[in-house]
Amino acid sequence: MPSPGAPGSRHLASVRCRWPIANHKSQIENPLLFGPFPAKILHYEEPLGETGLAFPDSALALSKRRDTVTDSQFCVYMISQWFVAGGTILLAIVAVFGGWLKQKILRPKLILSLVNPAGEHSLSSKGVKLRYYHLSVRNNRRHCPAHNVRVLLKGFSRPDADGHFRKSDFTGAVQLMWQFAQTVPQFPTIGPEMVCDLGYIPSEDRFRLATIIYPIKLDPSVKPNEKVRLTLQAVSDEKESKPLSLEISWDGLWSEDTEQMRRHLVIKEIKANA
Numbered sequence: 001m002p003s004p005g006a007p008g009s010r011h012l013a014s015v016r017c018r019w020p021i022a023n024h025k026s027q028i029e030n031p032l033l034f035g036p037f038p039a040k041i042l043h044y045e046e047p048l049g050e051t052g053l054a055f056p057d058s059a060l061a062l063s064k065r066r067d068t069v070t071d072s073q074f075c076v077y078m079i080s081q082w083f084v085a086g087g088t089i090l091l092a093i094v095a096v097f098g099g100w101l102k103q104k105i106l107r108p109k110l111i112l113s114l115v116n117p118a119g120e121h122s123l124s125s126k127g128v129k130l131r132y133y134h135l136s137v138r139n140n141r142r143h144c145p146a147h148n149v150r151v152l153l154k155g156f157s158r159p160d161a162d163g164h165f166r167k168s169d170f171t172g173a174v175q176l177m178w179q180f181a182q183t184v185p186q187f188p189t190i191g192p193e194m195v196c197d198l199g200y201i202p203s204e205d206r207f208r209l210a211t212i213i214y215p216i217k218l219d220p221s222v223k224p225n226e227k228v229r230l231t232l233q234a235v236s237d238e239k240e241s242k243p244l245s246l247e248i249s250w251d252g253l254w255s256e257d258t259e260q261m262r263r264h265l266v267i268k269e270i271k272a273n274a
Contacts, residue, residue, distance in 0.1 A: 108146035108190070110241035111138045112234040114269060115195065118262040122200075129203040131254075131261060134179060135196040137234045137241070146236035148187040151176045151196045153211060154243070155231030156218060165229055170218040176232075177210045186212075190236070198246075201265060203254050222265075224252025229270065245270050 115134040122130045139146050152173035157165035178184040179195040188194060197210035199220075209220035209230075222228050227249040234241040246269055253264040 106144050107141070107239050108144045108236060109140040110146055110149070110190070110234045110236060110239055111140060112136070112151065112232060112241040112244045113138070114198070114244070114246065114267065117267045118258050119201075119265070119267075121256065121258065124202070129256065130200050131265075132200045133198040133267060135176070135198050135232065135244075136193055137190060137196060138193045139190045142191045144238075146190045146238055149190045149194070149234060149236045150187055151232060151234050153209065153220070153230060154233055155229075155245075156220065157229040159227060168218055170215040172215075173233075174211045174213060174215060174218070174220075177212055198267075199248075201250075201254065203256075207248065207250055207265060222248050222250050224250060226250060 113136050115136050117133075119131040119133045122132050124130055135151060137149060137151060152175055154173045156168040156170070158168070159165050175186075177197045178186070178188070179197055181197075184194075199207055199209040201207040206224070207222040211220050214220060227247065230246045230248070232244045232246065246267055248265070248267050250265045255261045255264060
């Protein structure tokens with residue numbers, strides 16, 4: 001065992017005090033560990049106060065004997081006590097309000113966007129030539145999954161004779177279908193990216209939105225030489241994306257060539273207030 005003065009040794013400051021117990025005087029050894037800082041062996045008798053008790057291991061007793069503890073040691077001791085107290089309070093706050101803080105701060109961030117304005121060539125089960133158009137739903141905070149996600153059609157507008165768009169008066173929001181809907185839950189949990197069907201156009205028919213249902217007051221199609229505007233939004237239990245506004249126009253022609261079809265059927269993002 002290294003001696004008290006040996007370099008690198010961890011010293012204990014032994015403090016003796018008088019503490020009357022059952023009308024008898026006894027001497028108690030109360031060692032205080034001052035961390036990695038050297039300290040002298042101290043025999044210190046605290047005078048008894050009116051209460052008959054003395055607490056030499058308190059910060060007050062240490063402050064009275066500054067000749068045995070350096071200023072740096074005393075500051076380190078006090079700072080460590082504040083850190084312990086602050087950590088305890090922080091843990092208590094997290095334990096009580098952890099769920100509420102997670103819902104307010106650690107929330108998913110959904111982003112809805114158009115995948116490819118040119119679409120994707122495909123074939124139906126009956127051999128009909130199709131072109132599908134898709135939307136992407138991303139969660140930029142994958143450590144915070146978004147639950148029960150759905151992409152909703154919240155607005156559908158057609159132009160009047162004067163060119164001003166008039167919003168359809170269907171009630172509520174209509175959900176779009178997920179890509180490969182037969183193998184994907186209707187309300188999935190999104191950590192990674194998922195793809196949603198925006199719509200499709202057969203070789204001999206009009207463009208149709210890929211909605212799960214067709215409300216009575218909504219015709220979710222684009223006829224030849226027609227233009228429509230859509231307002232879409234990805235929604236989850238925790239958070240929703242910013243609205244995505246699209247304009248779809250079709251000149252009535254269909255082509256298997258991707259570049260030609262891009263000019264015949266045009267899908268572009270527009271400002272929400274345009």
